Amino acid sequence: MSLFSNTTALLGKELRTEFRSRELLxxxxxxxxxxxxxFSFTFDPTSDESRRFGPGLLWLAFLFAASxxxxxxxxxxxxxxxxxxxxxxxxxxxxxFLAKLAANTLFLLVTELLLLPVFAMxxxxxxxxxxxxxILVFFLGSLGVSIAxxxxxxxxxxxxxxxxxxxxxxxxxxxxxxVASTEVTIALLDRSPYVQWKGxxxxxxxxxxxxxxxxxxxxxxxxx
Amino acid sequence: MVTPPEVxxxxxxxxxxxxxxxxxxxxxxxxxEVAQGECVVLAGRNGSGKTTLLxxxxxxxxxxxxxxSFPGAAGGSxxxxxxxxxxxxxxxxxxxxxxxxxxxxxxxLLGTSQPAKRVEELLREVxxxxxxxxxxxxxxxxxxxRVAIARALLHAPSVLLLDEPxxxxxxxxxxxxxxxxxxMRDARCTILMSVHGExxxxxxxxxxxxxxxGAVVADTRTGASFRSILTFADA
Numbered sequence: 001m002s003l004f005s006n007t008t009a010l011l012g013k014e015l016r017t018e019f020r021s022r023e024l025l026x027x028x029x030x031x032x033x034x035x036x037x038x039f040s041f042t043f044d045p046t047s048d049e050s051r052r053f054g055p056g057l058l059w060l061a062f063l064f065a066a067s068x069x070x071x072x073x074x075x076x077x078x079x080x081x082x083x084x085x086x087x088x089x090x091x092x093x094x095x096x097f098l099a100k101l102a103a104n105t106l107f108l109l110v111t112e113l114l115l116l117p118v119f120a121m122x123x124x125x126x127x128x129x130x131x132x133x134x135i136l137v138f139f140l141g142s143l144g145v146s147i148a149x150x151x152x153x154x155x156x157x158x159x160x161x162x163x164x165x166x167x168x169x170x171x172x173x174x175x176x177x178x179v180a181s182t183e184v185t186i187a188l189l190d191r192s193p194y195v196q197w198k199g200x201x202x203x204x205x206x207x208x209x210x211x212x213x214x215x216x217x218x219x220x221x222x223x224x
Numbered sequence: 225m226v227t228p229p230e231v232x233x234x235x236x237x238x239x240x241x242x243x244x245x246x247x248x249x250x251x252x253x254x255x256x257e258v259a260q261g262e263c264v265v266l267a268g269r270n271g272s273g274k275t276t277l278l279x280x281x282x283x284x285x286x287x288x289x290x291x292x293s294f295p296g297a298a299g300g301s302x303x304x305x306x307x308x309x310x311x312x313x314x315x316x317x318x319x320x321x322x323x324x325x326x327x328x329x330x331x332x333l334l335g336t337s338q339p340a341k342r343v344e345e346l347l348r349e350v351x352x353x354x355x356x357x358x359x360x361x362x363x364x365x366x367x368x369x370r371v372a373i374a375r376a377l378l379h380a381p382s383v384l385l386l387d388e389p390x391x392x393x394x395x396x397x398x399x400x401x402x403x404x405x406x407x408m409r410d411a412r413c414t415i416l417m418s419v420h421g422e423x424x425x426x427x428x429x430x431x432x433x434x435x436x437x438g439a440v441v442a443d444t445r446t447g448a449s450f451r452s453i454l455t456f457a458d459a
Contacts, residue, residue, distance in 0.1 A: 084315035089333035
């Protein structure tokens, strides 16, 4: 019960501070938009080419944006040593991670859904018939990115080369998510769309394994 | 009003505590006990280990070796740690939230009963009720310190750890803090605080301990030696 109430209180704080400053959402949306536009110049986006390359480019843009978005996640807590106050106050330190990864997943998902119509228009692909499946893949992929990213953000925030460390650790770790999400999205945007269950299953397992690891060892990541 | 501790008073026992950062010793075999309801001041020059010791007592830093325990804590050391209020160098509050939002957040995390009422009480107590809707970012150093103190008192802790708590406070603020701590002490709250020199706050203490290069070099209860520990007269 205290885990749930602590998590909701902290999630409320994360959302309130973000919607007050709008720093993360604005930056991430602009960043993904720039990447998508730049990528669109590199090839002629006919329908067939877009189906082949579009999903990979889209997920690459999401991953780069996520590495930007996740950077301040724990860095913000260092300004006034608020992480210490949280550690002294919560019954279970996992609540700190849960709230942060829930907020990060939500921010990523909102960004992805806002940019999906732009992607569909620029890359000449039809997403409406498979929208519900695309949302599922976005959710599972974003959750995986957020779980791993939140954990690594806690580690990198205490390191000396913190700005460089997070992308260096995060991007290789998220390669399996990039591959699985891209393959599922390619299948969904095919001329004859189909659901690639293997990829969806992989994303689900990745999320569960990393979430369990974070639950078991997260407390140690918060210590000095 | 300052609420007396909600749980039975708890002491703090340090046994052979050492803290090393690489080859540097921040604390060397520190052993002493703060009895339940005792008010102890930690004195020492900059870098003598006061802050590290307080952070270990707050269980924010794990000692390299030695044992920390809370004699008398109902529910064991884990529960005692949650009944600890800590005022650190940093204010440990969010700049982007208002004073009220900050205190409400921590009151909810600590499971304080009737959080809104408790927060209102404390905002009045620390003199920030009129500014409760202002972002902490806009506060002066003294006002920020008042938020930090209010946060530490939210759950009426049985152990109070304070690291130079009068930093940034004006004379009225220091007098208010002294009176608050006096009432906490009289209500059997265990207090361990670091101070610099002989101050209004140090007059509350019944015992003074001086640290030098991470080791306890003096520990006394009353009299001339008490003053000399604070003023370094014997150093």
